[in-house]
Amino acid sequence: MSRKVPNVYGDQHAPCFPGTREKTVAAISKWADEKTDPTPIFLLLDVAGSGKSTVAKHMVNQWTGEKRLLARFFFSRDTKSTMSTDAFCSTVANALISHDRSFWDPIKVFKERPDFGLLSFEELFNGLVVNPLELLDQDAILIIDALDECDNEHGSREILLNTLHSQQSSSPRLRILATGRPELDI
Numbered sequence: 001m002s003r004k005v006p007n008v009y010g011d012q013h014a015p016c017f018p019g020t021r022e023k024t025v026a027a028i029s030k031w032a033d034e035k036t037d038p039t040p041i042f043l044l045l046d047v048a049g050s051g052k053s054t055v056a057k058h059m060v061n062q063w064t065g066e067k068r069l070l071a072r073f074f075f076s077r078d079t080k081s082t083m084s085t086d087a088f089c090s091t092v093a094n095a096l097i098s099h100d101r102s103f104w105d106p107i108k109v110f111k112e113r114p115d116f117g118l119l120s121f122e123e124l125f126n127g128l129v130v131n132p133l134e135l136l137d138q139d140a141i142l143i144i145d146a147l148d149e150c151d152n153e154h155g156s157r158e159i160l161l162n163t164l165h166s167q168q169s170s171s172p173r174l175r176i177l178a179t180g181r182p183e184l185d186i
Helices: 022-033 052-065 088-099 101-111 121-135 156-170
Strands: 041-045 070-074 140-145 174-180
Touching: 022 041, 022 052, 022 174, 041 052, 041 156, 052 070, 052 140, 052 174, 070 088, 088 101, 088 121, 101 121, 121 156, 121 174, 156 174
Parallel strands: 041 174, 070 140, 140 174
Antiparallel strands: none
16 A cells, blocks of 8 residues: 655545544534634644544545635645645635635735735735635634644744734634644644
């Protein structure tokens, strides 16, 4: 049996088997459906091999089946592209467009800014993800798997975590399910 090459959409992972992780899946589903919950970030932290990616993939499948607006990014130490945040914001924006074409125009306009290549990660995240959600009055879920596998050699994981943390109060439209090992910065 050949091993699937890791990709940022998590296609290398399988969802939960029926009858397994039911309490975890139920808790995540309840959190995602709660409109007044003041905590828009659900962190699933556990040791390596405990099934966090399996749960994340299960939720991708469940929410896709429910036709919910979602985006996903699965980090992995196996390849440079799956360790890096370089394509994170554009990957999330492209996922939103693939689920709902009305995202095309505001994202395209933002990408056409003359200073686009000079913007910080937080500015890119706001311009490509948060602002279009607000403009289009859409709710979305962002699934980020294996935060601990995001390369932090140049502080990119720290920047990602700070950007996500800053969204807690500023964007009620975006709910974030994130998984990872319980490292100090996470």
